Amino acid sequence: MPYFFSPKVLFGSGMLKRFGSEIEGRGTKATIITDKVMAASATPIVEVVKAAEYEVNIWDGANREPSVDLAVEASQVLKEHNPQLILAFGGGSVIDAAKAAWVLYERPEMTGSDLVAVNPRSKLNLRKKAKFVAVPTTSGTGSDATWAIVVTDTANHRKIGFANAEILPDITLLVPEFTAGMPKILTASTGMDVLGHAIDGLTARQQTDFSDGMCLQAMKLTFEWLPKACADGSDLIARGKMQNAATIAGIGFGNSNTSLSHALGHALGSVFNLPHGRSIGVALTYSIDFIATNPAIANAPNPLVQLGLAARFAGINASSDADAAKKIVAKIKELQKEISEPLCLKDLGITEDQMKPKLDSLVVLAAKDVNMYSSPCECKEEQLKQLFMNIWQGKT
DSSP: OOOOOOOOEEETTHHHHHHHHHHHHHHHHEEEEEEHHHHHHHHHHHHHHHHHTTTEEEEEEOOSSSSSHHHHHHHHHHHHHHOOEEEESHHHHHHHHHHHHHHHHHHHOGGGGGGGGOOOOOOOOSSSSOEEEEEEEEOOOOGGGEEEEEEEEEETTTEEEEEEEEGGGGGEEEGGGGGOOOOOOHHHHHHHHHHHHHHHHSSSTOOOOHHHHHHHHHHHHHHHHHHHHHTTOHHHHHHHHHHHHHHHHOOOOOSOOOHHHHHHHHHHHHTTTTTHHHHHHHHHHHHHHHHHSBBBBBTSHHHHHHHHEEEEEEEOOSSSSSHHHHHHHHHHHHHHHHOOSSSGGGTTTTTTHHHGGGGGHHHHHHSSGGGGGSSSSSHHHHHHHHHHHHHHHHHO
16 A cells, blocks of 8 residues: 555543643534443543533444444434534444444435445545544554444444545544553453454555554554553553554554454454454464465565564564464464463354354355455465364364
């Protein structure tokens, strides 16, 4: 990808005060889109926005599975309030729902079904009504730093992913205190999502020198700081580092792409109803093993070279790039054990009787997933079947 996109990033404990000066004089109305859980924690951000002389309206109807219908509902609230500033306050699902609602607010002639037609080359002409600010309260999805949206089309029982450069937030505001309440299990699974973003982004067909730098740093930060954030959720240094890692990874893969682990993880999440971060985490080591042992597609980056680069940046001593790939897999497994994340589907209690009838569905979903087109290695039907069985039984 011969370009590099990034929002303006404000990070650190003192950034709420700075944020007020960023938005002063740019409007009189603001709408905060959040969920019912996070609405109770929104007071600090509400006070800053009000101090900047905005009338603040809060809509707390978002949920963990953003849908087209939900985006339409949120857009109606925006149209009624007519804000010049839209803030998404919550995890990746909240941010995705808010992004989709923003598009429909800016383009009132569009319907929910029109979202499917959005593509990277569409002229959306956003920002004629409002600027968009993302305030993530989890450290995983990177949605605060990307120009992509994933929502569910409930009528057709499918997830819709679409991207457009105009959807990139204007500002992402990282305040470690907003993530301090995350339970350990959520901290761990979203942290594995960060690692998946970093390594997928590093090995995707569309990687560049610019995206590599972001992905490498996000990977290194996650290896160092995720165990500390899981061990002590009140450690604001660790929380801040993982917030940084999530957004840095978002910028990284937002300028390359996610790849095989996400194609596999999306299928697992859909079939077995697994949280996104956990499904990516459980697929990650198997995807690395696959791309390290299969030939790269023409014009794709050599995944072994990229994994060797990753190993050296993470401080892993390896005799070759192939050895580096094996040691990165081992390092990720050590991390998973340390933070109590599953290494395979068996660890999640999924039995062989549950797995085998779902195998064909998993293969179809993964093969059609848009992330499969970013894989540096071709992955055919029989290979996918074996990959999913490996993920079930824990075999690399």
